[in-house]
Amino acid sequence: MRPIARDIPKHDFLYDAIKSAISSFRQRTGVNPIPQIGEALGIRGAIQPQLWRLFDLYSDRFLRADELVLICEVLGPDSQIILDSLCRELGFSCVAEMLAPSSLSFESQLLTLSALVGSLSSDYLQAISDDDFSLKELKNHQKILRSLRGQLTIYEAEINDALRSRLES
Incomplete structure (x- = not known):
């Protein structure tokens, strides 16, 4: 079945990004966003199977642009994952205009960044130990x-805010 004008062509990268944003929302808030997304999209009955059908490359159901916007609205800051994915695919980068301030100190944020870089390095060394990146290793690398x-975007925004406030005073 061919998409009509308002439908978004099916792409793995987009569906993976949406699923990753949903997972990120769940981890950040401790709340499953599936019911909220279902409600925003007007899905009745068993929400999760119908929602996953939207993200199935082989389904005859296409995700519409307005549905993607509604999903992003429900996911809030976690929708950055979706937008980053779209932008990367098109050769752009996406930065949130207004980021929620972190409750962590600069020191704690730097330690978090260092830990993530360490995790990335460890993941890389593990992946190349057999001279080949497996699909699982690539997906884990992408997640990290x-x-x-x-984290780096949030830290940079807070540094910029601190600079701005010091320059203004």
């Missing part, structure tokens, strides 16, 4: 990179 990018 997303976390690192998000």
Whole structure:
């Protein structure tokens, strides 16, 4: 079945990003966003199977642009994962205009960034030990990179805010 004008063509990278954003939301808030997404999309009945059908490359159901916007609205800051994925695919980068301030000190944020870089290095060394990146290793590497990018973006925004406030005073 061919998509109509308002449908988004099916792409693995987009569906993986949406699923990753849903998982990130769940980890960040401790709340499963599936019911909220289902409600926003007007899905009735068993929400999760119908929602996953939207993200199935072989389903005849296409995700529409307005549905993607609604999903991003429900996921809030975690929708950055989706937007980053879309931008990367198109050769752009996406930075949130207004990031939620972190409750962590600069020192704690730097330690978190260092830990993520260490995790990335460890993951890389493990992956090349057999001279080949497996699909699982590549996906894990990608997950760590997303976390690192998000933490780095928040840290940079807070440094910029601190600079701005010092320059203004």
